[in-house]
Amino acid sequence: MAADVKIDIAAEFTGKKAFKQADTATQKLTSNVKKLAGAVGLAYGTSAIIAYGKASVKAFAADEAAARRLTTAVENLGIGFANPQIADYIANLEKSAAVADDVLRPAFQGLLTTTGSLIQSQKLLNDAITISRASGVDLATVTEDLGKGYVGITRGLIKYNTGLTRAELTSKSFNEILGVILKRSAGAAEDYLDTTAYKFDVLSVATSNAAEIIGGGLVDAFALVGGGTDASDAAYVIESIATALANVSRQAGRTIGVIPTLIQNLKNLPRNIFSGFAGAQIGRNVVIPQKKEEVKLTLTQKKQEELMAKLEKDAIKREKERLALLNKQNTAKKLQGVIDKANLALGKASDVFDMDKIQIAAALTSQADALGKATSSAQQLQVANDVARLNVKKSILALEDAIASKDEAAIIAATNKLNADLKSLSALTGQSVKLTNIKSILDTLKPVDLISQKNLDDALAKIREMLALLASATGQSTAGVPKSGSLGSGIPAGDYIEPVSKAVAAQASIAAILEYADAAAARANAFADLLDMQNYADFLSLIEFQRSVGDFGGYSPSMNTGRGYGASGSSGNTIIINAGVGSDPNAIAEALDQYLQGAIDRGTLRVR
Amino acid sequence: MKRRRPAMPASVKGGVELRKALREFTPDLAKETQKELGKILKPITAKARGFIPSTAPLSGWANSNQKGSWSNRVWSSADAKRGIGYKTTPSKPNRSGFRSLVRIQNASVSGAIYETAGRKNPQGRPQAKMREVVIPTRRLDTGVGEERYMTSTGKGYGKSNNPYAGQQFIDALGGQITNAYVRKEGAVGRSSQKMKGRAIFRAFAEDQGRTTAAVIKAIENSKTNFEKVVAKGSGSGLSVGGR
Numbered sequence: 001m002a003a004d005v006k007i008d009i010a011a012e013f014t015g016k017k018a019f020k021q022a023d024t025a026t027q028k029l030t031s032n033v034k035k036l037a038g039a040v041g042l043a044y045g046t047s048a049i050i051a052y053g054k055a056s057v058k059a060f061a062a063d064e065a066a067a068r069r070l071t072t073a074v075e076n077l078g079i080g081f082a083n084p085q086i087a088d089y090i091a092n093l094e095k096s097a098a099v100a101d102d103v104l105r106p107a108f109q110g111l112l113t114t115t116g117s118l119i120q121s122q123k124l125l126n127d128a129i130t131i132s133r134a135s136g137v138d139l140a141t142v143t144e145d146l147g148k149g150y151v152g153i154t155r156g157l158i159k160y161n162t163g164l165t166r167a168e169l170t171s172k173s174f175n176e177i178l179g180v181i182l183k184r185s186a187g188a189a190e191d192y193l194d195t196t197a198y199k200f201d202v203l204s205v206a207t208s209n210a211a212e213i214i215g216g217g218l219v220d221a222f223a224l225v226g227g228g229t230d231a232s233d234a235a236y237v238i239e240s241i242a243t244a245l246a247n248v249s250r251q252a253g254r255t256i257g258v259i260p261t262l263i264q265n266l267k268n269l270p271r272n273i274f275s276g277f278a279g280a281q282i283g284r285n286v287v288i289p290q291k292k293e294e295v296k297l298t299l300t301q302k303k304q305e306e307l308m309a310k311l312e313k314d315a316i317k318r319e320k321e322r323l324a325l326l327n328k329q330n331t332a333k334k335l336q337g338v339i340d341k342a343n344l345a346l347g348k349a350s351d352v353f354d355m356d357k358i359q360i361a362a363a364l365t366s367q368a369d370a371l372g373k374a375t376s377s378a379q380q381l382q383v384a385n386d387v388a389r390l391n392v393k394k395s396i397l398a399l400e401d402a403i404a405s406k407d408e409a410a411i412i413a414a415t416n417k418l419n420a421d422l423k424s425l426s427a428l429t430g431q432s433v434k435l436t437n438i439k440s441i442l443d444t445l446k447p448v449d450l451i452s453q454k455n456l457d458d459a460l461a462k463i464r465e466m467l468a469l470l471a472s473a474t475g476q477s478t479a480g481v482p483k484s485g486s487l488g489s490g491i492p493a494g495d496y497i498e499p500v501s502k503a504v505a506a507q508a509s510i511a512a513i514l515e516y517a518d519a520a521a522a523r524a525n526a527f528a529d530l531l532d533m534q535n536y537a538d539f540l541s542l543i544e545f546q547r548s549v550g551d552f553g554g555y556s557p558s559m560n561t562g563r564g565y566g567a568s569g570s571s572g573n574t575i576i577i578n579a580g581v582g583s584d585p586n587a588i589a590e591a592l593d594q595y596l597q598g599a600i601d602r603g604t605l606r607v608r
Numbered sequence: 609m610k611r612r613r614p615a616m617p618a619s620v621k622g623g624v625e626l627r628k629a630l631r632e633f634t635p636d637l638a639k640e641t642q643k644e645l646g647k648i649l650k651p652i653t654a655k656a657r658g659f660i661p662s663t664a665p666l667s668g669w670a671n672s673n674q675k676g677s678w679s680n681r682v683w684s685s686a687d688a689k690r691g692i693g694y695k696t697t698p699s700k701p702n703r704s705g706f707r708s709l710v711r712i713q714n715a716s717v718s719g720a721i722y723e724t725a726g727r728k729n730p731q732g733r734p735q736a737k738m739r740e741v742v743i744p745t746r747r748l749d750t751g752v753g754e755e756r757y758m759t760s761t762g763k764g765y766g767k768s769n770n771p772y773a774g775q776q777f778i779d780a781l782g783g784q785i786t787n788a789y790v791r792k793e794g795a796v797g798r799s800s801q802k803m804k805g806r807a808i809f810r811a812f813a814e815d816q817g818r819t820t821a822a823v824i825k826a827i828e829n830s831k832t833n834f835e836k837v838v839a840k841g842s843g844s845g846l847s848v849g850g851r
Contacts, residue, residue, distance in 0.1 A: 005720040005805065006713035007788065007812050008706075009649075009823045012623040012698070015705045 066105045073109045079311055081304050082118065089122065097129050099139060107143035114147040117315035118308065124150070131181055134188030135160050149174045152326060157181065335408055342399055342415045345422070363390050385425075392421040618824050623709045624698050626831055634837050641830040642696060645710060648822040649694035653712060656811035657689040660719060665781045669718075683718045691716025692808055710823050714808045725778055727785050727804040732774020736765035781806070788813035 070090075071083050090108060094101045107128065111121040128142040135142070137159065145156035154169045154177055162169070162180045169177060367390065370383050399414035505513060599605035630638035662685050664670035669683040692714050699708040714723045726732070743755045760766075766774050783806035791799050803809055812819070 004802070005715070005723050005808070006708075006711045007803070007808060008708040008711045009820050010618050010620050010623065010709040010827060011706045012620050012709055013705055014624060014701055014707050 063102050066102050070105045070109045070112075073113055077112065077116065077311060079118065079307055082308070086118075093125070093129075099129060103139055107139055110143055110147050111150075114150055115315060116318055117312055119312060120150075120315060127178065127182060130188060131160060131185050133192040134185030146178070149177065151322065160184075335406070338408055338411050338415075339403055342403055342411050342418075345415050345418050346396060346399060388421065388425040392418065392425055395421045618820055619706075620709055620824065620827055622831075623827060624707060626827070626834065627698065627709070630830060630834055634834055637830060637833055637837060640833075641826065644826045644829075645696050645823060646694070648819055648826060649710070649712060652811050652815050652819050653692050653694055653808070655814070656692045656712070656714070656808040659783060659807040659810055660685060660688045660692070660722065661782070665722065666777065681717050681721060684716075687716045688719035688722060691719040709827070712808050712812065714805070719807065722781060722783070723805040723807050723809070725781055726774075728801060729774065730778065730785075732772070732776075732778055733764065733766040735771040736760045736762040783807075784810060786810040786813045790817070 067087075070086070071080075074080060074083050074086060086108070090101050090104050093099065093104055104125070108121060108125050111124045111128075112118065115121050115124065124146050125143065128139055128146050131137070131146075132139045132142045145159075148154075149157050152174065154172075154174060155166075157177055158164075158166065158169055160181050162177060162184065164172065164177065164180060363386070367383050367387050370379070370386075373379075395414060395418035399411065399418050402410035402414040500508070500513070500516060508516075596605060627638070630641060664683040664685070666683075672682050674682050692712075694710070694712050695708075696710050699711070701707050714720050738758050738760045741757055741759055745753045745755050747753050760769070760771075768774070770776075785804050785806055786809055787799075787801075787804045788809045789800050789803035803812075
């Protein structure tokens with residue numbers, strides 16, 4: 001802790017170990033670069049040669065990598081034995097079409113992996129070259145577009161001026177589009193062979209091939225000299241030798257003339273001689289290991305043919321699957337289009353209707369009644385208008401059901417019906433309606449099913465049932481109603497609403513149960529009112545009786561006499577109140593109150 | 609957490625080599641340089657010593673019967689003052705690769721505590737939340753058991769059970785914490801807190817860079833003198849490296 005409590009007044013950056021190493025490495029690098037720069041700065045010719053050597057090595061490496069990628073792709077398809085033939089094909093195409101193999105290989109590889117067919121790939125590559133010549137679009141782009149087109153993505157083909165619209169490009173098959181393009185590009189490839197550009201292409205291909213060949217040789221040779229196998233080793237040796245040669249040529253003034261010859265001679269020399277020479281120059285004993293011959297298993301001709309046939313078969317199968325998938329997609333799209341159309345019609349219809357308030361069945365019945373009562377044509381027109389609206393509503397519901405069922409035929413039929421109904425409604429709304437139209441609309445109200453025998457039988461059965469109920473009700477009305485005196489409740493016997501059983505309630509609708517409850521409550525209220533009225537009548541009768549007795553409202557000595565009362569004439573049950581001397585009224589009242597309270601407490605008296 | 613570097617000292621190139629060369633080839637000049645640096649640095653260290661209290665800031669701190677971690681932190685004014693000094697021997701490189709050539713230091717434990725206490729947390733270190741520690745134990749008589757106690761210790765937190773201990777300690781120390789860091793123009797962000805203190809940093813801040821300038825000048829002078837001496841003796845076959 002204490003060590004941190006300090007103030008550094010002067011310090012020096014001495015660097016750490018890592019810094020020192022980096023510094024050393026940098027110094028070495030700087031030194032090497034300086035040497036190299038000095039050497040390169042001596043003669044332009046030397047730097048050009050170095051650049052060419054480097055480019056050659058690079059070109060060789062790129063070409064080798066592209067070839068390896070193609071080889072791998074072919075092997076992945078299971079036809080590795082066809083690699084030599086493919087290499088020949090590429091080489092021949094390169095010569096005939098003057099397209100560099102480093103362009104052809106990736107193009108062919110792309111087509112091969114896309115189509116999965118050797119034959120198709122070769123055909124498409126030839127077509128691509130033709131189209132490229134005609135359109136001026138580079139071959140890589142053309143092959144990419146054709147590859148995409150082969151799997152159904154035809155959008156990129158529009159750039160070849162086919163004259164087809166975007167919709168046509170989408171709807172037509174790839175072969176049809178390719179046919180159109182090839183028709184327009186016919187002869188372009190042949191014409192191109194006569195152009196100067198083609199000659200330049202030939203030269204360019206030859207030059208690049210030469211670079212690759214030279215590069216390949218240089219890599220093999222110089223990499224061994226450099227003690228490795230990589231192109232980087234070769235590049236290092238090339239630069240060193242070229243620098244040395246530059247020094248020599250600078251003095252001799254014959255650099256340009258010597259170098260190609262020297263390179264050629266170096267190439268022609270056996271490797272062992274060269275390595276010995278080079279090894280001696282750098283003070284190392286370089287021994288070139290003999291390359292081991294790879295042992296490859298060869299397939300029989302029959303097996304090869306079988307594999308090729310399998311490849312083509314797989315490609316065809318894949319194409320069929322793709323087409324099937326495409327058809328499925330198109331079918332789905334078609335169905336979706338129909339549904340969209342139907343939804344559009346629904347949208348139109350919904351604009352016309354207030355869907356929440358209209359109950360179709362009830363409304364149609366109501367309209368049927370209104371039609372029977374209609375006396376003027378204006379009323380008939382109104383009825384027709386309403387019926388048309390209701391028909392539209394029915395059609396909407398039918399169409400919704402059809403959409404839900406995903407039945408294309410049903411959707412189409414429902415849509416047509418809805419459109420027809422909307423048309424009728426539109427005509428009615430515009431008041432330009434003919435009587436025939438009205439008639440046709442009103443005819444829809446006829447319950448066609450009612451005239452069937454079954455419906456008639458059912459109706460008759462209902463009538464019979466109603467008659468039976470009516471007879472029963474009549475019988476009940478003529479029977480004597482028991483009086484309250486006999487029943488005690490004032491309600492006639494059997495005249496009550498039976499409680500609804502659980503089984504019945506479970507099947508009944510909520511509305512029905514509520515209606516039943518309302519009816520029962522109303523009836524109970526009615527009987528309660530009846531009972532009140534009865535009580536009131538009894539009360540009046542009692543008053544009348546007491547009035548006839550004549551002691552209503554006062555005390556009479558003759559009261560509380562007779563049967564049930566005591567034998568004495570004054571009273572049956574005498575209540576003696578001991579209020580003390582003087583008979584204070586308050587004392588009497590208090591004593592009476594105590595007596596009554598005692599009776600209440602005992603339960604013998606109830607106060608209402 | 610991002611580590612903040614302390615303020616960069618004046619950078620000198622070839623200082624280590626110069627010192628070696630001085631000691632090797634011109635020992636007298638080396639001694640003279642040391643003396644000159646001492647003259648420059650002594651006033652500031654003397655001033656810093658003056659900021660050290662002559663008695664213990666807390667009465668119990670000077671108690672030599674301290675136990676535990678405070679047994680080697682007993683306050684001694686003499687030690688604290690003696691710990692303040694300067695060094696001119698090059699240090700080992702720090703993690704950034706710098707070697708200190710001249711520095712002022714507060715080397716004693718108690719002096720360093722007095723120097724730095726409260727420079728990071730002026731109100732004392734915060735108290736951690738109380739938590740229960742459960743230690744499983746095995747007793748001979750009862751078998752498996754556990755020991756439980758409450759604590760609020762933790763890294764970066766106050767270790768005392770008294771939540772105000774840090775605040776009380778800092779208040780009792782007194783003194784004045786001064787930041788000697790000179791912020792460069794245009795610098796952004798929070799500046800380093802490692803140049804704050806009550807003794808050497810305060811003295812260095814009050815010096816306002818005069819000592820630094822004098823030290824650099826002294827080193828340059830020694831270099832010049834060394835080159836003169838070498839030039840005089842070049843005829844004798846003496847060769848001097850360095851930058």
